[in-house]
Amino acid sequence: QVQLVESGGGLVQAGDSLRLSCAASGRTFSTHTMGWFRQAPGKEREFVATINWSGSSTYYADSVKGRFTCSRDNAKNTVYLQMNSLKPEDTAVYYCAGDPRRFPRSQSYEYDYWGQGTQVTVSS
Numbered sequence: 618q619v620q621l622v623e624s625g626g627g628l629v630q631a632g633d634s635l636r637l638s639c640a641a642s643g644r645t646f647s648t649h650t651m652g653w654f655r656q657a658p659g660k661e662r663e664f665v666a667t668i669n670w671s672g673s674s675t676y677y678a679d680s681v682k683g684r685f686t687c688s689r690d691n692a693k694n695t696v697y698l699q700m701n702s703l704k705p706e707d708t709a710v711y712y713c714a715g716d717p718r719r720f721p722r723s724q725s726y727e728y729d730y731w732g733q734g735t736q737v738t739v740s741s
Contacts (some may be wrong), residue, residue, distance in 0.1 A: 618725030619643040619730045621634035621713045629703055633739070637698040639732055642696030647691035650720040650729055654708035657736075661713070662725050666698060676721045681707075684691045703739045710734040 623636040639651070652667040661709040664685040666677045675687050681700075696713060714728035722728060 619646055619649060621715060621730055621732035623711065623713045623732040623735040626711060626737045628738045628740065631704055631739055631741050633675050633703050634699070634701045635678070635703065635737060636699065637711055637713075639696045639698075641696070641715065642693045643694075646694045646715070647680075649715040649717050650722050651687075651689060651696045652714045652716075652722055653696075654712045654714060654725055655685060655707075656712070657706075657709040658714045659684060660709075664723045665711070666727070667721050667723055668696065674720055676723065678688045678723075681701065684687075695734060700737070703737075708739050710736050 620642045622640045648670050653665040654662050655665050656662040664678050668675045668687045672689045684702045685700040712734045713732040715730040716728045
């Protein structure tokens with residue numbers, strides 16, 4: 618069992634940066650594929666990024682490619698989402714997710730564990 622807690626969200630202006638963190642509990646974190654998803658009001662949850670167990674491979678949604686970077690530190694049981702050049706359309710609740718199965722995993726139903734989410738609001 619893995620428990621996930623996101624942090625780092627907030628209110629920023631367009632063009633600013635934020636770094637989200639997802640702290641995991643559980644000894645098996647380092648073997649898990651991890652992902653980031655987001656959900657804006659009135660919209661379905663959408664895939665943002667995923668990273669394999671070692672951090673050597675990542676995969677991004679087209680909407681964030683080149684602006685967001687996903688990384689992990691297995692010694693700290695933490696996965697990160699560095700978000701640069703933020704846009705108002707990036708406004709959403711951001712969720713961290715984990716799954717013990719093989720990378721890549723870009724569908725929400727492919728993940729067993731979820732955090733509670735952290736709000737990111739980007740003003741224009």
